[in-house]
Amino acid sequence: MATQDSRIKIKRSTISGTVPTVAPSDDHTQPSPAWIATDIYKGELFINQADNVIWSRGDDGVFCIGGSAELTIASADVLTLNSTPLTIVSAVSGYAIEVVSASRKLDFNTTAYATNTDLQLITSGATSVQAQARINSSVSNTLCMDKSTPALATSTQILANADLLVQVGTGNPTAGDSDITIYVHYRLIPA
Secondary structure, eight states, rough: OOOOOOOEEEEEEEEEEEOOEEOOOTTTSSSSSSOTTTOTTTTTTEEEEETTTTEEEETEEEEEEEEEEEEEHHHHHHHHTTOOOOOOOOOTEEEEEEEEEEEEEEEEOOOOBBOOOOOEETTTTTTSEEEEEEEOOSEEEEEOOOOOOOOOOTTOOBBBBOOEEEEESSSSBBBBOEEEEEEEEEEEEEE
């Protein structure tokens, strides 16, 4: 087993959409070829704090370890989630967003959502959802969202350079006055 006896940093970025890069050499102290701020060594970690995404580099290049996002949706916005979907993870250039797991938390107020209660995580422009859960609860609860498998051979589900959206399928919900929080763990797949 080959090891490198040096101190590897955990690099960070506070700029949304920043992705680490493969360094032009194995030694950042050499003046040429010059390293840039996003270059990382093999085995080094890179954390994008703005997006909550962790990256590393292996023998085959840079890869996404995983990311997480959270979105609290006010009840007024839940009632328009079909006509006005919300972005939970913004697109990253050159990558597709794959949902690994998701859950939804509903803080029950006084009235349950009725009709069109399928909350969905879908890639913008896709024909099939990645995960879904019902929002017609009459009590406060947190539920895992079910991962979905496309039914048709012509379906699209994970697309490059596209946002991950929260929406309600078919039409806007009727009634309902509870806030909902969505939690999602995802990975970025090179396009």
